[in-house]
Amino acid sequence: MAHVSDLIATDIEQYLKAHEQKSLLRFITCGSVDDGKSTLIGRLLYESKMLFEDQLTAIEADSKKWGTQGDEIDFALLVDGLAAEREQGITIDVAYRFFSTDRRKFIVADTPGHEQYTRNMVTGASTADAAILMVDARKGILTQTRRHSYLMSLLGIRHIVVAINKMDLVGYSEKTFRTIVEEYSEFANQIGLTKVTFIPMSAFKGDNIITLSDKMPWYHGTTLMGYLETVEVDDTRLQRNPFRMPVQWVNRPNLDFRGFSGAIASGVIKPGDRIRVQPSGKESHVDRIVVHGGDLPQAVAGQSVTLTLTDEIDISRGDVISTVEAPAEIADQFETTLVWMHDEPLLPGRSYLLKVGTKTVTATITDIKYQVNVNTLEHTAAKKLELNAIGVCNISLDRAIAFDAYQHNKDTGGFIIIDRMSNNTVGAGLLHFALRRSQNIHMQHVDVDKSARAVTKGQKPCVLWFTGLSGAGKSTIANLVEKKLHAQGRHTYLLDGDNVRHGLNKDLGFTDTDRVENIRRIAEVSKLMVDAGLIVLTAFISPFRSERRMARELMEDGEFIEVFVDTPLSVAEERDPKGLYKKARRGELKNFTGIDSAYEQPENPEIRLDTTGLSIEAAADEVIEALKRQGILLAD
Amino acid sequence: MTLTHLQRLEAESIHIMREVVAEADNPVMLYSVGKDSAVMLHLAMKAFYPSVPPFPLLHVDTRWKFREMYSFRDQMAEKLGMDLLVHVNPEGIEKNINPFTHGSAIHTDVMKTEGLKQALDKYGFDAAFGGARRDEEKSRAKERIFSFRTAQHRWDPKNQRPELWKLYNARKHKGESIRVFPLSNWTELDIWQYIHLENIPIVPLYYAAERPVVERDGALIMVDDERMPLKEGEVPTMKKVRFRTLGCYPLTGAVESDADTLPAIIQEMLLTKTSERQGRVIDHDSAASMEKKKQEGYF
Numbered sequence: 001m002a003h004v005s006d007l008i009a010t011d012i013e014q015y016l017k018a019h020e021q022k023s024l025l026r027f028i029t030c031g032s033v034d035d036g037k038s039t040l041i042g043r044l045l046y047e048s049k050m051l052f053e054d055q056l057t058a059i060e061a062d063s064k065k066w067g068t069q070g071d072e073i074d075f076a077l078l079v080d081g082l083a084a085e086r087e088q089g090i091t092i093d094v095a096y097r098f099f100s101t102d103r104r105k106f107i108v109a110d111t112p113g114h115e116q117y118t119r120n121m122v123t124g125a126s127t128a129d130a131a132i133l134m135v136d137a138r139k140g141i142l143t144q145t146r147r148h149s150y151l152m153s154l155l156g157i158r159h160i161v162v163a164i165n166k167m168d169l170v171g172y173s174e175k176t177f178r179t180i181v182e183e184y185s186e187f188a189n190q191i192g193l194t195k196v197t198f199i200p201m202s203a204f205k206g207d208n209i210i211t212l213s214d215k216m217p218w219y220h221g222t223t224l225m226g227y228l229e230t231v232e233v234d235d236t237r238l239q240r241n242p243f244r245m246p247v248q249w250v251n252r253p254n255l256d257f258r259g260f261s262g263a264i265a266s267g268v269i270k271p272g273d274r275i276r277v278q279p280s281g282k283e284s285h286v287d288r289i290v291v292h293g294g295d296l297p298q299a300v301a302g303q304s305v306t307l308t309l310t311d312e313i314d315i316s317r318g319d320v321i322s323t324v325e326a327p328a329e330i331a332d333q334f335e336t337t338l339v340w341m342h343d344e345p346l347l348p349g350r351s352y353l354l355k356v357g358t359k360t361v362t363a364t365i366t367d368i369k370y371q372v373n374v375n376t377l378e379h380t381a382a383k384k385l386e387l388n389a390i391g392v393c394n395i396s397l398d399r400a401i402a403f404d405a406y407q408h409n410k411d412t413g414g415f416i417i418i419d420r421m422s423n424n425t426v427g428a429g430l431l432h433f434a435l436r437r438s439q440n441i442h443m444q445h446v447d448v449d450k451s452a453r454a455v456t457k458g459q460k461p462c463v464l465w466f467t468g469l470s471g472a473g474k475s476t477i478a479n480l481v482e483k484k485l486h487a488q489g490r491h492t493y494l495l496d497g498d499n500v501r502h503g504l505n506k507d508l509g510f511t512d513t514d515r516v517e518n519i520r521r522i523a524e525v526s527k528l529m530v531d532a533g534l535i536v537l538t539a540f541i542s543p544f545r546s547e548r549r550m551a552r553e554l555m556e557d558g559e560f561i562e563v564f565v566d567t568p569l570s571v572a573e574e575r576d577p578k579g580l581y582k583k584a585r586r587g588e589l590k591n592f593t594g595i596d597s598a599y600e601q602p603e604n605p606e607i608r609l610d611t612t613g614l615s616i617e618a619a620a621d622e623v624i625e626a627l628k629r630q631g632i633l634l635a636d
Numbered sequence: 637m638t639l640t641h642l643q644r645l646e647a648e649s650i651h652i653m654r655e656v657v658a659e660a661d662n663p664v665m666l667y668s669v670g671k672d673s674a675v676m677l678h679l680a681m682k683a684f685y686p687s688v689p690p691f692p693l694l695h696v697d698t699r700w701k702f703r704e705m706y707s708f709r710d711q712m713a714e715k716l717g718m719d720l721l722v723h724v725n726p727e728g729i730e731k732n733i734n735p736f737t738h739g740s741a742i743h744t745d746v747m748k749t750e751g752l753k754q755a756l757d758k759y760g761f762d763a764a765f766g767g768a769r770r771d772e773e774k775s776r777a778k779e780r781i782f783s784f785r786t787a788q789h790r791w792d793p794k795n796q797r798p799e800l801w802k803l804y805n806a807r808k809h810k811g812e813s814i815r816v817f818p819l820s821n822w823t824e825l826d827i828w829q830y831i832h833l834e835n836i837p838i839v840p841l842y843y844a845a846e847r848p849v850v851e852r853d854g855a856l857i858m859v860d861d862e863r864m865p866l867k868e869g870e871v872p873t874m875k876k877v878r879f880r881t882l883g884c885y886p887l888t889g890a891v892e893s894d895a896d897t898l899p900a901i902i903q904e905m906l907l908t909k910t911s912e913r914q915g916r917v918i919d920h921d922s923a924a925s926m927e928k929k930k931q932e933g934y935f
Contacts, residue, residue, distance in 0.1 A: 105641035
């Protein structure tokens with residue numbers, strides 16, 4: 001095997017020359033706890049001599065102590081560092097192992113088979129060129145096998161080996177092998193897996209791993225290692241696709257050099273090639289492909305390079321450089337598949353960050369069309385996505401981006417979702433296609449604009465966003481503020497539960513999902529009214545920071561004035577003007593803010609009203625004063 | 637055209653470094669003067685060429701490195717035109733912390749772990765490149781490429797972010813920082829092959845030469861300067877030795893070897909039968925040592 005090559009001892013220079021030219025394959029192993037996955041990985045490490053004597057001695061000692069294989073080496077112990085870590089409470093998603101043979105270097109993504117499986121497997125599969133799916137010959141195709149297969153097909157892994165393991169325990173029976181192949185092939189067809197290779201093996205005994213086993217003379221296919229050493233690497237395939245390079249960094253060492261650095265996602269590029277910068281649409285030609293040590297005559301998918309262009313055009317991080325012959329698509333609304341990866345569920349309507357390629361934009365999930373049950377592949381309706389759930393969703397972005405369908409290009413079609421508050425990566429997704437409406441709806445340019453409308457009213461339009469607990473006094477204060485403004489001849493409008501919940505939002509309830517959507521609609525309506533030149537007052541509990549922030553970001557700077565009506569829960573509950581707290585305490589009212597649903601206090605409100613020490617009159621005056629200070633009320 | 641494994645590893649490391657520079661406010665590269673640092677630095681030169689890497693190098697010094705490491709470090713920084721910051725924990729200097737009187741655990745904790753935190757705070761770095769590899773030991777195998785630290789520099793293993801495709805999420809709150817490991821997917825053999833292929837300069841200590849050593853607890857320790865107290869009966873003898881890893885000289889065991897060229901080193905490594913970290917005293921201190929050190933803020 002690998003490093004036992006005689007060349008090492010006899011001609012190290014020759015050995016190095018050969019080994020520096022090896023290719024790299026990344027693969028993932030999937031299987032449930034007892035399928036022999038760890039044994040297989042341990043065996044591959046052992047056979048490629050990636051184990052040193054001290055490690056081997058330790059393993060031999062452990063095998064005698066803990067092993068399940070009698071006197072033989074228990075390879076599983078090599079990779080089972082994970083169990084102990086779980087006890088320590090450490091999150092394990094994917095462990096990476098390395099080995100190499102004379103032909104290739106391998107990176108194995110090893111994922112624990114049980115808890116968190118979807119999140120982990122999707123993470124491991126995202127960078128894999130191939131997948132090994134372990135099946136216990138005694139058990140055949142299980143629910144888990146189907147689940148793993150679905151995830152592999154979802155992530156677009158093109159090369160799948162079904163390793164039918166533990167053949168030694170079924171007497172190396174060809175019939176058993178054939179039955180499993182038949183059953184699996186039928187299933188693979190259903191989910192669109194086409195290139196599947198079946199190998200009967202015993203990871204424990206070493207049958208058909210490195211050499212063909214004499215125990216299974218009826219099998220004429222390749223060994224597992226033979227397969228891994230020859231299967232096509234994804235980067236090589238991607239060279240045949242149209243050129244794409246998301247710009248990572250603008251390289252400007254001095255005024256005479258302006259280069260665009262990035263990793264080539266697909267295709268081939270040469271100096272002189274005509275390119276288009278997306279989404280701006282500007283075109284130019286490649287001048288040089290600059291790398292340390294001299295310019296390149298061409299560069300291919302998988303390489304990190306710096307391009308210079310023949311024209312001076314404006315390009316920044318997040319843009320995509322594409323071939324003019326087959327440029328990427330551009331859109332701001334998509335159908336996607338989302339995999340949720342966080343304890344806090346996905347809520348439609350909430351605003352998240354989305355990172356695709358090198359671009360980060362604001363995104364809202366507008367609709368969960370259905371959730372996919374990973375075990376049965378059934379579609380079910382869903383209002384939110386919990387940890388490890390997979391759903392087909394529509395997504396809307398705050399601006400248009402260049403993209404390709406994920407099935408054509410993982411780097412321009414795969415994305416992550418980031419929570420704006422915690423900054424955590426909470427989900428991952430695949431762009432499928434642009435929604436038609438996003439391609440055809442263009443903003444209508446109008447001549448009478450917001451400032452023109454506002455000037456005729458002697459005011460700057462804005463939103464006074466009152467937030468606070470139920471019973472805090474939001475509506476009462478907002479009402480009085482509006483009265484006072486009206487008396488001054490200002491043009492105002494008050495949005496509150498009465499005129500919104502009964503009409504525009506009468507289809508919404510009080511779950512987290514519905515609350516998010518409620519606020520989104522109110523924010524959008526407010527935006528229209530601000531556009532009309534009004535001073536808008538909104539009086540809603542609006543308990544979540546994310547949604548208030550979303551509303552803020554819809555407006556221009558200075559237009560959003562957050563008014564925190566700060567009343568402690570005990571005081572609000574004491575007042576209980578509508579008797580709602582009592583109802584909630586009795587359990588008759590679910591999801592009541594402050595009782596069984598959270599209220600997230602504003603961190604930096606423009607105005608904070610402490611109602612325990614202020615009369616309603618004084619509170620309203622304080623708001624009016626603040627408006628004067630901020631120049632909202634022009635000709636007073 | 638199929639890219640070689642080294643080309644792909646190189647491209648990945650460069651991509652990671654550029655992402656950090658594009659998204660972090662004030663990055664720094666930890667430079668430990670060893671072979672992994674040498675490769676990381678070389679990759680940085682490539683990633684930003686023709687610009688000089690837009691961040692300084694930081695050496696968290698313990699005052700107990702080999703003398704050849706100090707001279708090599710200064711030469712490299714000057715040759716490449718990069719800023720080199722050196723930080724030594726002043727408390728360590730004051731209390732004269734050293735591996736002989738205080739033992740390797742305290743020495744490492746005070747001089748390396750605490751020293752590193754001090755330096756990151758002092759300069760306000762929000763992202764630090766480190767040369768750790770996943771193949772070094774079991775607990776590294778699952779380490780992310782972007783590893784998040786709280787404002788107190790603690791590693792919260794329950795709160796690490798999934799990494800998919802080439803997408804790294806570098807967003808963080810004020811005060812939080814990221815340790816970034818661009819060499820995560822390299823193995824020791826890859827590092828050596830790359831050094832060979834790219835002709836990367838490394839500290840001469842990696843090559844076999846006659847050096848004064850004493851044998852202590854089964855390890856060959858080089859008597860690098862007069863600060864090393866000799867035990868009764870210990871007489872330094874000249875032996876042809878080399879180092880497989882480099883750290884503080886009293887904590888780094890040498891191996892007897894004739895390998896005085898790069899191919900010979902690689903040959904020896906391939907034929908050898910013990911893993912790399914055996915030469916490091918730090919790992920023997922306690923079994924779960926690396927995991928614990930990491931949570932406390934060690935690289």
